[in-house]
Amino acid sequence: MPTAAQKITTPNGTELEISPLLSEDIKEIDCWIRDMYMEEAAKYATVHLPPDRQNGFLAERLDAAMELTSRFGKGRQILFANVYGIARFTYQAIRAPKMTFSEYHALLFPDDFLNDAGLDFIVNLYKKIEGDTTPSPSFLTNTFIHELSTILNSDIKEQAMSEKIFDSTLLFYRTYTTTFPSLANG
Numbered sequence: 001m002p003t004a005a006q007k008i009t010t011p012n013g014t015e016l017e018i019s020p021l022l023s024e025d026i027k028e029i030d031c032w033i034r035d036m037y038m039e040e041a042a043k044y045a046t047v048h049l050p051p052d053r054q055n056g057f058l059a060e061r062l063d064a065a066m067e068l069t070s071r072f073g074k075g076r077q078i079l080f081a082n083v084y085g086i087a088r089f090t091y092q093a094i095r096a097p098k099m100t101f102s103e104y105h106a107l108l109f110p111d112d113f114l115n116d117a118g119l120d121f122i123v124n125l126y127k128k129i130e131g132d133t134t135p136s137p138s139f140l141t142n143t144f145i146h147e148l149s150t151i152l153n154s155d156i157k158e159q160a161m162s163e164k165i166f167d168s169t170l171l172f173y174r175t176y177t178t179t180f181p182s183l184a185n186g
Contacts, residue, residue, distance in 0.1 A: 005095060008125065010107055011117035017096040021129060025092040026070060032088060033075045034065040040152055041065075061152070074151045083114065083122070090125040 005019040041061035045054040068075035070089065079085035091104045099107075108118035 006128075008128075011115075011121055012107065014107055016094050018093040018125070018128070019095050021092055029070045029079070029089060029092055030068065030075065033068050033070060033078055037065045037068060037078070037152065038062065040149060044152070078151055083119065086126050087122050090122050090129060093125070093129050 005017050008016050008018055010016060038058075038061060041058060045057050049057055067073075068078070070076055070079050079089060087105055087108065088101060091101050094104065105112075108121055109115060
């Protein structure tokens with residue numbers, strides 16, 4: 001775990017400065033997890049529920065979302081069981097140069113294609129930040145959205161929803177399992 005600012009170099013040679021996560025960083029990550037959870041719940045409600053049930057459904061999901069945190073439980077599962085979540089977590093440690101998460105992601109995974117160098121970078125950066133072991137990149141087979149929909153499904157207790165939510169994901173998430181077959185095969 002870094003105790004002060006450190007310089008690190010990305011696979012393409014870009015130099016970044018990282019430092020330990022602050023409580024503000026954890027709050028931002030937690031808000032991001034909650035936002036993603038609610039975004040998927042809203043997609044489900046809009047597509048699969050009649051208008052008169054949507055508000056009640058979303059109110060229940062909002063209560064569940066408020067309990068999600070990156071530090072333990074379902075929020076941690078959503079965040080750390082996949083490449084996208086770990087990339088989002090490591091992004092929070094970057095202090096310089098200033099960049100958006102999309103820019104950081106594009107730096108590591110140009111054209112949204114997973115690559116060994118980018119995977120190794122985020123896994124090793126995660127270990128520096130957390131001082132923790134994490135699965136090897138080949139173990140990170142679930143997409144972020146699959147983890148999110150699994151949690152959402154277990155919260156709602158409706159069986160058929162998993163495939164419906166997974167099918168409504170952005171092309172970006174599908175890229176992880178369709179363009180990097182070695183990850184999908186474990």
